[in-house]
Amino acid sequence: MKKIIYSTIICLCSIISSFAQTYSGGTGTAAAPYLISSKADMAALAMAVNGGTTYSGTYFLLTQNLTGIATRIGNSETNSFRGIFDGGGYVVEVNIAVDGSSKVYAGVFGYISGATIKNLGVAGVVSSSSSYDGSYSYSGGLCGYSTNSTISNCYATGDVSSSSSSSYSSYSYSGGLCGYGGRITNSFAANASLISKRDGYNGAIGRIAAAEATIEICYALSSMLLNDAPVSSQSPTNKEGKDTNLSSFQSQAWIEDNLYWDFNNTWYIPNGLSALPVFKKTTKINFSLSSNTITYGDLQTITLAATSNNSTTPIVYSSTNNDVATIAGNSLTIKKAGTVAIIASQSDGNGFKAGGDTIQLVINKKELTLTANAASMTYGDTPPQYTCQYEGFAFNETQAVLKKLPALSCPATASSNAGNYTITPSAAEADNYSFVYKTGTLTVNKRNLRVIPNNTSWVYGDNNSIYFTFSFSYDGLINGDYISTQPTATTTATRYSNTGVYDITCSGGSATNYNFIYEKGQLTITKAPLNIAARTAYRYYGADNPVFAVSYSGFRNSDTEAVLSSQPQVFCNATKSSDAGNYPITISENLSAANYDISYTNGSLQIYKAILTAKADDKTRYVGEANPNFTITYTGFVNGENELLLDVLPQAICNAQAASAPGAYSIYVTGGSDTNYELERQSGTLTILSGSGIQEVASQWSVYPNPASESCVIQGASGSTLTITNMQGYIAYQKSNIAAHETVDVSTWSKGLYFLTVQAGSGKTNQKLIIR
Structure with missing residues (x-):
């Protein structure tokens, strides 16, 4: 029956402990421990721990004496208390009796592990019993079993007992403070009785602890019975139980x-x-004020009133900051805004610890309204000195009480645009005032600006709309300003206007910061440059001079030479008999025009050398004969001149020798030069006949005219084959069995030198033909 009841209790504890526990206050931290203020709080703690909540590292504080505590805290190693319990100097009166089987733990705390118990007094009765074989029974005024835990500044009075009855191997431990184990310091036990009872053997008893405890600076006065036999202070089973007289x-x-x-x-x-x-x-000490927060100026003095459970010593009031508030007796005088701790305290005496209570009194600063006064200035001027006014001083105080006068700032500067700007007060400092700032307005007015067109000039006919923009200057522009909407400078003159002076006027300017005042400037139109240049001319030596012409550079606005005072006259000193070379062409420089400055450029006449054809005359001889005298025929002399006037005469030569075989051999024209003639040399043909005197190729054929431009005639080669090739070797004309007077059309041929070959049988002769 006992086993069933015990199991039921364990199950109920486990179920209840699964719910979050609440206590009289606190959060379980060192700064805010859970507050144990009632029997219900103790029961809740016992239920939680016995249900498996160990509270490792959690803090508890007892706030008053408690009676009637009947439930231990911690019922096994698994369900052990592992937190920090501060008794606060209070006493717990208990009546705890535990009857169980295998291991039984009895005390305010049945089983503690890694815990700290301090400043706790215990009175009443604690007992444990077991009647099972191999069982253990642990009893202690404060705790039954302690491992890796510390008990300090504690005491126990009353009765502690443990018993174990079985046929073999049972154990019983009773200790004044702890049944078994742990560290105990600065504590005492004054139990009315300590009893440890075991049928036969294996019992232990101690005035502080029964076994396996570290005990420091402790004392005990207890009557001890081990298996119904008194135990002296010197007994090995007595721990720190030294006898002394009660008076000590x-x-x-x-x-x-x-x-x-x-x-x-x-x-x-x-x-x-x-x-x-x-x-x-x-x-x-209970200490409070009607309000912990006041405003500077609302009150000057406060009467302090605190109550206390200690009537043996007077309550003394003090201030932590006499600059904020001073105290005389129970009268507090406010000095300035700030936060101050007001302490109500009592000294120790007559069984009371020294104590006190503190109130944080917050004296808020009084609001002071600060308004910036309106101001004005002209754009570009130095901003004025700003001023302000105050509203809300207490006790007829003035700005003299301010630690720091307000800064009155405005973003406007000498370069700020015209318009309205906010004057902002800020940064005032005072011990007793906070500030409400109200802004003011600075008005920046526009500045006068003179616009002066710059005098300028352009050349007659210039297109001012494309190439020229009138400029102007400002008088009154400051701060390096740039006018975004520039005035337009115009004139009545156009590109077609004659030279002269014209007004320049301005309008249309716009600027945020300026009023525009326009003045006039002058435009001077000057003459445009006009160049008259004699054109270069060409002719051949001996020809008449061409008609000389001029060209114009600089006419504008569709003007022509009609605007000139007269037509230009052009001269050159070269004649038909002038040598080849360059001759100046000059212009008379007596012209004028209303809108032009005239300059002149001479030209030149280039006289080229005349073309003079020097052709070697064709010759015939028989094999073995010496070459005949070679002669040259000239075509192209002018001015009635002949070869006798040539600077160097050309020579006709042939490579044929007296023994050369019959055939046609070229007669070449070499050398020769002249200042006024460009020699065009044409070869002739030496025909060497066989000894029979029979001619295979007519040696006396000819071509005319040569040079030719329309057609030419080949004469004296009747029945032969005619082939005409150009300088590149391409055949331009070929015909067999030509007539005695064969006419060839050359009107479409390219100009240049051509080669004519007349072939009869195995013999052939060559001549040159010039096409112009």
């Missing part, structure tokens, strides 16, 4: 000298009482 342990001096306990903050022995040390009470 009731002496603060003795405890401080021997145990070094802290009687300033933790322990207290009531005066005039035969009592053991107890924890000092915590002084609780």
Whole structure:
């Protein structure tokens, strides 16, 4: 039946612990521990831990004495408390009895692991029992079993007992503070009785702890029974249970000298009482104001009133910043805006710790309205000095109380455009005032600007709309400004206007910052340059001069030579008999025109050498005869001249020798030159006949006219074959069995030199033909 009930309890604890626990306050951190303020809070903590919530690293704080606690916190190694529990100097009165099977743990904390328990007093009854073979029973005023945990500044009074009854191998441990294990320091146990009972053997008892504990600076006064037998202070089963007289342990001096306990903050022995040390009470001061936030100027003094649970010492008030607020008695005087801590405190005495409460009093700055005054200026001027006005000073104060006067700023400068600009107050500083800034307006007015066209000139006929733009200057332009909408400078003159002086006027300018005032300028139209040039002429030596002409460069606006005062006269000193070369052509320089400055350029007459044809005369001889005298016939002399006037006469030569075989041999014209003639040399033919005197090719044939342009006649080669080729060797004409007077049309032939070949049988002769 016991096993069934115990299992049911474990199941219920597990179910309940699955829900998030809430306590009287706090979040479980070191700065805000969970607050244990009631029996219900203790029950909730026990239920959570016994259900598997170990609270590792979580903080708890007991806020008052509690009674009637009947449920241990932690029922096994798995369900052990692993947090930090601060008793706050308060006492928990318990009545905890645990009856179980295998392992039984009894105490305010049944099982703690890696935990810290401090500043806690325990009174009442703690007991554990087991009647199963191989069972363990652990009891302690504060905890049954401790591993890797610390207990400090704690005490226990009342009764602690453990028992184990079985036929073999059972264990029983009872300790004043802890049944088994852990580290215990600065603590004491004054239990009414300590009992550890085991049928036969395996029992342990200790005034502080029964076994396996590290005990430092502790003391105990307890009556101990182990298996119903008294245990002395010297018994090995007694841990730190040294005997002393009760009066010593009731002496603060003795405890401080021997145990070094802290009687300033933790322990207290009531005066005039035969009592053991107890924890000092915590002084609780309730301190508040009607409002923790006020505005400078609303109040000058505040009466402070706090209450306390400690009536043994007076409440003293203090300020952490006398620059913000001072205190005399319970009267607070406000000095300036700011945040100050007002402390209500009491010194320790008569069992109370020193305590206090603090209020943060916030004295907000008073709003002060600061308005910038309106101002004006002309564009380009230095901005004026800005001013402002105030509204909202307290206690008839003025700007003299400001730590820093406001900065009055405006984006406008001497280069700012005309228009309205915001004057912005800012950056004022005062201990007791915050600022509400209101802007003002700066009006920037336009500036007068004179527009002066620049005097200029252009040449008659210039196209000013394409190539020329009138310029102007400004008087009054500042700040390196550029006028985006420029005025237009115009004149009544056009490209067709005669030379003279014309007005330049401006209009149409627009600018944000200027009023335009227009003035006049002057345009002077000057004469355009006109060049009259004699044209270059050409002729051959001995020919008449051509008609000389001129060309004009510079006429404008469709003007012609008709605008000239007279027509130009052109001269050249060359005659028909002038040698080949260059001769100047000059112009009379006595012309004028209303819109032109006239200049003259001479030309030249190029006299080319006349073409003079020098042709070797054809000759005939028989084989073995010496060559005849070779002669040259000339065509092209002018001015009645002949070869006797040539600077160097040409020569006719032939390579044939007296023994040369019958046939046709060329007679070449070489050498010869003249200043006025360009020699065109034509070969003749030497025909060598066989000894029989029979001519195979007519040697006396001829071609005329030569040079030719329309047609030519080949005479004296009747019955022969005629072939005419050009300089590139292409056949231009060929015919067999030609007539005695064969006419050939050359009107469509290209100009140049051609070669004529007349062939009869195996003999042939050649001549040259010039086509002009």
